Amino acid sequence: MTISIAFRCCILLGACLMANSALATTAASQTNPANEAAPSASAPPPLAKKAPQRIAVLDWTIAETMAAMEIFPAAIAEKNSYQVWSQSPAMPASTLDLGMRAQPNPDRLIRLAPDLILASQDYAFVKGLLERIGPTTLLDVYTPGQDIYENLRALAMRIGDITGHADRAARYIAQTDKALETISHELEPHRGQPVAIIQFIDARNVRIYGKPSLFSTALEKIGITNAWTAAVNQWGFQSADLTHLAALPKDTTLFIIKPYPADLPGKLQDNVIWQALPAVRNNRIILADPIWTLGGLSTVLRFAQTVRDGLQEQDANAGSNAAFRFPGYQQ
Missing domain, CATH: 3.40.50.1980 (Nitrogenase molybdenum iron protein domain)
Structure with a gap:
């Protein structure tokens, strides 16, 4: 901020x-005249903090x-x-x-x-x-220079302590850890596979996410490689044009985070650089629903599930020719 x-x-x-204070002062003067003595009473014993x-x-x-x-x-x-x-x-x-x-x-x-x-x-x-x-x-939510996943685990524990539900926090963390471990096992055939996460700014420019970012953290937890290894800003992304995507490993799968500009599909259909990308030519484009890029453990897990589902669906359709290369293309 x-x-x-x-x-x-x-x-x-x-x-x-200030307005609220003025109203409160007026009300107090009406209900507690200055010459009215306050009743004396011994102080009650301190109550347990609720x-x-x-x-x-x-x-x-x-x-x-x-x-x-x-x-x-x-x-x-x-x-x-x-x-x-x-x-x-x-x-x-x-x-x-x-x-x-x-x-x-x-x-x-x-x-x-x-x-x-x-x-x-x-x-x-x-x-x-x-x-x-x-x-x-x-x-403390996202602390620069610190491990994002450990920050989010610590945040859950702190909230549990503050609200009197430390047991729920411990259970939530354990369930998330286990779910991510399960996804990692399910993606064993894809171990080390490069994946790039992008959001379109317009038809020529994207935000691409690297380390540290919530997306990269999720990929690490499930054994998938982030194809983008160049520097990113404090929010975990870098602005790039389509030529930067051409420099990614040729077997990279592109995950596109929605939303994207309404005119994007038509413009990409006529974009020579986009059409030449290996991920496009080999039908390795996966769309993901909107995801809060600074979310909590639940968001880490949700994105991990998105990656798993996308890669497994890609396996099921391997070898087939895409009817179009991006939703909205005219066939």
Whole structure:
């Protein structure tokens, strides 16, 4: 999150908090006159700390991890978009939408009166303001230079501890580890096979994912080689044109992450470079549904399943000629 985004959050949160504080002060003066003595009472014994029930979440990776452990947030940011990109686990209808992740709606947060607000370290600039609405904890999600999978396992354990469900976190991690190991065994015939993961920007340019990235992490876990070995940015991808794809190993399978521009199929049909790619000529193009590139363990597993299903279907159709080389081509 940039400083400008954080500044907008500060302005919005600050304005709503000031208005809310003014209303609270007025109400207090009406119900508690200054000359009314407060009743004396001995302090009650401290109560055992309860696990938070009404949790507001501003980060999708945290929200996905909670949902996977069946700990559903009371509210998340950009709920509708989350349902498109993270998909599973889905949020229940009772989970409220807090507006944009970069600019959450402070009025909705105030009305929710959360027991706890969970966010990533990107919200450090506005933590002080968030804490005026409710207890706030910032979690490490994607830490540069650290192993992504271990980060996500640690995140699950931390959420389990915070919510009082450490047992669910341990079970979730164990189930994910086992599922990935199973997929790795299922893909034994493809051990070391090169795969490239791309998203189209337009008909000439793509984002291609390398290490470190969630996609590359998933490939490592199931014994598949990432064909892209060049440098990537802090988000795990590099912008490249189609000529870079021509430099990949000739037996590379291309996984294309949806969505892509509506006019892409027609333009690729007439693109000489695309048509000359070995992956295109040999029908090794696989489309994947939208996937949140900064997701949790569930997203790692979902992409691993996508790769397995795609490669196994490719095996089943080996030797057959494709009716077209990209969905939408005119035959």
